[in-house]
Amino acid sequence: MSELDRERRELATVLQRPGVRPDPLLRITRRTFVHRSCLTGAATVAQTFAWWPLLNTIDVAYAAEEPFKFAWVSDTHLYPKSVNTRFVEKVQRAAREVQAMNPPADFMIFGGDLAQLGRANELELGVELLNEVKIRKVFIPGEHDWYYDMGAKWKQLFDKPNWTFDHKGVRFIGLDTVTRGPDYWTVRKMSPEERMDHMATLDGSVAGPWAGVGRDQLDWVQKTLADWDKARPVVIFSHNPLYEYYPPWNFWVRDWREVNEVLKPYTNVTNIHGHVHQVLYNEIGTMRSIGMLATSWPWPYAPEGVPKLTKPMIRADPGDFYDGVGWETLSMNKDRIETQYVMWGRKEVFVQSPPDSSLSQPEILRPRIADQIWPY
Amino acid sequence: MKTSARFTVVLTRPCLVGALGVIALVVGPASANKDPVTPQQLKAYEDAFMEQVRIGDLLFHGDAALAKKMNVVLTTTGMACAMCHPFASDTHPQAFPKYQVSMNKFATLRDMINWCIEKPNQGEKIDSDSDAMKALEAYIYWSNTGSVLVPGKY
Structure with missing residues (x-):
């Protein structure tokens, strides 16, 4: 059995026990009813296609004090304008649309990977473009933002990479899942550019399992939640998903077991994450997890490990730079959070039949080799 | 005699x-x-193939120095093939040749590689028999080893 298979089995055994679900007081909507049907049945991909209703929202029971909305933008991967204006234009569009929300969003989360190669001029360009958004903005880092100067510029612009605040009865936590990567550069005597290039290659093998929360930060989360009623809503923002989806692309955090231990007592936790550049939905123990789109480009679904509760997004047209990408609005009122994917250039975000999905074409893939040959 | x-x-x-x-x-x-083939010959044949895979892997992941050395311009936007196709996923070499909707024609994998170079990457089309094309093809096929042939599948 491969290490990946072993991880998957452990995840299923430890975290997906029969009867353990987020918030038992869940309001029954058509969508949640379908979730339960999927959980109790043998939900193959084909069956999931057949089961899912044509909705582009995700409904979750919530107990916020009053309704409000917030916006999520992430994974803009900005190059300087001299290299690429396509990504710049898409950030401008997202910023305009977030600012035009009516009623306005209470705040905007930026979920990491503002820059492509972590350069100061890329991060500064991001700040300049997002200045169009006048509401409160809070940022968490992505790996592309960090590994050129080890976060020096990012911290100067955005302060701490993790934070918490309460808003209208909900506790929000921003987590840093990118800065605790193993040191792959010192013994190889890499320049900052080389270190960043390896980190910026999603399917590279040199940077290793860099995504993690870390014991110190988990202790901070535990302390942050210590005075919070265990049934009240908690929303956690992170760049990477907080479970194990596909480790070779760091679609996970390596300490997902410890994250689950800390969050287990809380029955109303939603994790909103970036990094995957795709629609994702999963339930891990008592936590819901929702993946967000990038503005830059869509990643394909991994060849294995896509959560069965995910209704896949439509296969993007690579000839249309505005396809398969966008941003999100999240509405909260006293009994639900509704996630709406704003995918540019598409009326239907989700697949309508198997041929709409890249998952309908099974593939067996091998990891790359060239970055394992000397000098790396 | x-x-x-x-x-x-x-x-x-x-x-x-x-x-x-x-x-x-x-x-x-x-x-x-x-x-009868000898182990040395087998190794030589495999090395010849893997060298092309290695070159293709580097080109696919945006190695600008190698592209320059091979006299090809695969991108002008900072995009590399692997940015949409990690592990050469979603390239589906096993489905070619097929009717390719984005090109509105019956196409081979090499046609598709060139389409991606020209459109999303905004690079310059390469000769379909060039060393760079053969190396890219070698990497994509190698990376998808074990996938089942489904020529023509959408």
Whole structure:
């Protein structure tokens, strides 16, 4: 059995026990009813296609004090304008649309990977473009933002990479899942550019399992939640998903077991994450997890490990730079959070039949080799 | 018998030793196919293939120095093939040739590689028999080893 298979089995055994679900007081909507049907049945991909209703929202029971909305933008991967204006234009569009929300969003989360190669001029360009958004903005880092100067510029612009605040009865936590990567550069005597290039290659093998929360930060989360009623809503923002989806692309955090231990007592936790550049939905123990789109480009679904509760997004047209990408609005009122994917250039975000999905074409893939040959 | 006799005659003429060398060179590779393969040969064949995979892997992941050395412009936007196709996923080499909607024509994998170079990457189309194309193709096929052939599948 491969290490990946072993991880998957452990995840299923430890975290997906029969009867353990987020918030038992869940309001029954058509969508949640379908979730339960999927959980109790043998939900193959084909069956999931057949089961899912044509909705582009995700409904979750919530107990916020009053309704409000917030916006999520992430994974803009900005190059300087001299290299690429396509990504710049898409950030401008997202910023305009977030600012035009009516009623306005209470705040905007930026979920990491503002820059492509972590350069100061890329991060500064991001700040300049997002200045169009006048509401409160809070940022968490992505790996592309960090590994050129080890976060020096990012911290100067955005302060701490993790934070918490309460808003209208909900506790929000921003987590840093990118800065605790193993040191792959010192013994190889890499320049900052080389270190960043390896980190910026999603399917590279040199940077290793860099995504993690870390014991110190988990202790901070535990302390942050210590005075919070265990049934009240908690929303956690992170760049990477907080479970194990596909480790070779760091679609996970390596300490997902410890994250689950800390969050287990809380029955109303939603994790909103970036990094995957795709629609994702999963339930891990008592936590819901929702993946967000990038503005830059869509990643394909991994060849294995896509959560069965995910209704896949439509296969993007690579000839249309505005396809398969966008941003999100999240509405909260006293009994639900509704996630709406704003995918540019598409009326239907989700697949309508198997041929709409890249998952309908099974593939067996091998990891790359060239970055394992000397000098790396 | 007649052939052997003639061969013997050739061997007995010192002035034709040079010509023998040429014949050996010409006949050698052909006769190698008739002999059981040796581990050394197998390794040489695999090395020849893997060298192309390695080159393709580097080009696919945006190695600008190698692209320049091979005199190809695969991108002008900072995009590399692997940015949409990690592990060469979603390239589906096993489905080619097929009717390719984005090109509105019956297409091969090499056609598709060139389409991606020209459209999303805004690079320059490469010769379909060029070294760079063969290396990219080698990497994509190798990376999808084990996938089931489904030519024509959408």
